Amino acid sequence: MSEIKQERVGVYVCHCGSNIAGVVDVVDVANWAAEKLKHQGVVIAREYKFMCSSLGQELIEKDIKELGLTRVVVAACSPHLHEKTFRTAAKNAGLNPYLVELASIREQVSWVHTDKAVATEKSKAVVSGAVSRVIENVPLEELKVPINPNTLVVGGGIAGIQAALEIANAGFHVYLVEREPSIGGHMAQFDKTFPTLDCSACILTPRMVEAGTHPNITLLTWSEVEKVTGFVGNFNVTIRKKARCVKEELCTGCGICEEKCPKKVIDDVFEAGLGYRKAVYTPFAQAVPKYPVIDKANCTYFLKGTCKACEKFCPTGAIDFNQQDELVNVEVGNIILATGYDLFDARRVSNYGYGRLPNVFTSLEFERLSNAAGPTNGNIVLRDGKTTPKSVGIIHCVGSRDKNFNNYCSVICCMQGLKFAHLVHERTGATVYNFYIDMRTAYKAYDEFYQRVLEEGTLFVRGKVAEVTDAGRNEREKGKLIIQVEDTLAGKQRRIPVDMVILSSGLQPRADAKEVGKLFGISCSTDGWFTEKHPKLDPVATMTEGIYIAGCAQGPKDIPSSVAQGAAASARVLDKILQKEVALEPVRxxxxxxxxxxxxxxxxxxxxxxxxxxxxxxxxxxxxxxxxxxxxxxxxxxxxxxxxTGFSNEQILAQIDGLLLRNIEPVEA
Amino acid sequence: MTENFEPTIIGFTCNWCSYRAADLAGTARMKYAPNVRLIRMMCSGRLDPTFVLRALSGGADGVMITGCHPGECHYIEQNYKALRRYLLLKRVLKGMGIEPERVKLVWASAAEGAKFASETTLFVEEIRKLGPLNWGKPTERLDDLQEEISKTEEVPA
The missing domain is CATH 3.30.70.20 (Alpha-Beta Plaits)
Incomplete structure (x- = not known):
């Protein structure tokens, strides 16, 4: 009966150093397979220190050639790690790669169990299951599908702009979709960038202009992706282009409409609530594209039916109140998501008083305050708009590294706090306090900047601020904001009165990150950031082929890292485009x-x-x-x-029997 | 009788979520009960209820099915189909006189290694309480077994 099978199976049990061999008796497993599964067709069972090493692979290749193996089982790590390695080895030896099965005895056995005898028995069962299954495997060929050379980039911040430019410069078309009226993202709101103190706009706007005028980039601002269908190489994306109420083909971007619009609106997006914009507006002077948007929720015409001042004064007749949302359909081969972050809402830390105490500012508010193009023309003043602070407290880790809010470190806040300290010092001469838990200034030239700020005379207090209050206890504290903190280096409680408090708020995932992830078929971590394929070795790819992530959508990071990820994601996309076709798993x-x-x-x-x-x-x-x-x-x-294919009834039923050891040769009682 | 009973459990896991959760539990060296042996499928929707019956009739004391959380299926909505079949299967099992609790459906995302580990340990304890299923243990019917082995080994033309 056992002669029915013609397959010749090789079983290879990996020690993985001591990772597997430390818990599982690998020699026993190999010997057991050679003896008990012999009737199934196992002709050789070996164990080796590292099967994934080139020597280990050569061992398999040699056996395939010399022993005429027709099936291979490798008992080692998860197939998600080394399935490809061993399939390639089989292919090199002339065996169809789909005739190889991996039995996961590391992730599923040695790393999660401690009893050596039990772990060895389970390993045998897992190997037995894989042997039974592999016999039912059939040779498969990868499916090749052509790759559409167009790319969709979602998010027009610095990461998205970088990705779009790299691909466009390589000669391929990019659709860059941005939700706001202009590209630029958070970086456009900043005044200076750490640690070099480059003017943020000066380095960003040339890139924005390049992206806006590039012949290979189709810019879709004031737009959102609504539907994604298809798969790698062949995505079909529906984008909702929201009605601007401005005809782009006629508008010259002269700005007269904005000037004449009688309706002032608090700008809580770009100006972080510190300044005003009109109901018809471009978010900032260097906006790309230059066309304004009519904010229907605040426009007098849309609210009351009269006004039309913008239409009256527009020299080219570009205003169109009847414009409707437009659905644009694009075909792309790859998608890069660079959707960025939301600032942690500092109101949630109620003991710091943001939203209640007027002179407590968030980091983004301070960015606008210190920005020469901002609402105060770069004058650092209190909420009254005129008083220059004489003392300023900067609180780090607001909403980050805090079990009540976000457990993670937001990465940028230490350097941001130092930058603020420098700017306050430089422009107002005020006394500056930094309240930090740990100072984290890793990366190139960052610690040097910390040293510089130290030398400038900024005071550092190590401790988590307990409270910011306006309830002064004495003359010294009267009319001030008092920062109550435990100075953990001096070992005592301090009350430090200041005029202004800046909260270095953390970064958090976009409020709709989960929905966006679902739209594109990728997952989010428990914190809500998009999950990369591998945290170390594949940080810009995702589990879904053809979808890449870059910038803060993947996790908190600074500008250089965002740019690097944007470029990295584009390199991955270009690699796909240049291959012209993609091989799909033949699981069909x-x-x-x-x-x-x-x-x-x-x-x-x-x-x-x-x-x-x-x-x-x-x-x-x-x-x-x-x-x-x-x-x-x-x-x-x-x-x-x-x-x-790949998961046929025969394969699964055989694996069930194998796992239950129904396939072993019955021993004489 | 059940004091030294170590249940054998077959787990059907989705490639995209729970199989990765099992990987994650491994990478993080979380410890859980060693009684579950996993079969990887592309989706919980691939689960043909006959697989469960085959496992139970072949010596398994319980079957664990794991898939992506509702709304998070890699194939959009196929885990809902797994849910439907699971509920129907439980009724069928009851009709056959098998405790429906021997089959359990667990949602575990790729990030939930800890959940995968704790659910596995919990399920093993639940099955331990139910005791052995003893439905066609191979040692009891050696001749039938031989016959069945020959059947499974036939490769369809």
């Missing part, structure tokens, strides 16, 4: 039309519209290019007419 469902009864049960199950019914022949057909390989239809077919 197909219908045996001889067996199909035409019951149509499967027809409604596919979310990708891969299943169609052939009315003339009364049978169902599956389009392999649209099929994503989930296998739901395979499980549903009552006639058993649908088979799923």
């Amino acid at each position: 469902a197909s219908v045996d039309q001889e067996m199909c009864s035409g019951c149509r049960i499967c027809n409604g199950l596919c979310p990708f519209n891969a299943i169609s019914f052939l009315e003339d022949r009364m049978v169902t057909e599956i389009n392999p290019a649209l099929c994503q390989g989930c296998g739901t239809c395979v499980a549903a077919c009552p006639a058993g007419a649908i088979s799923g």
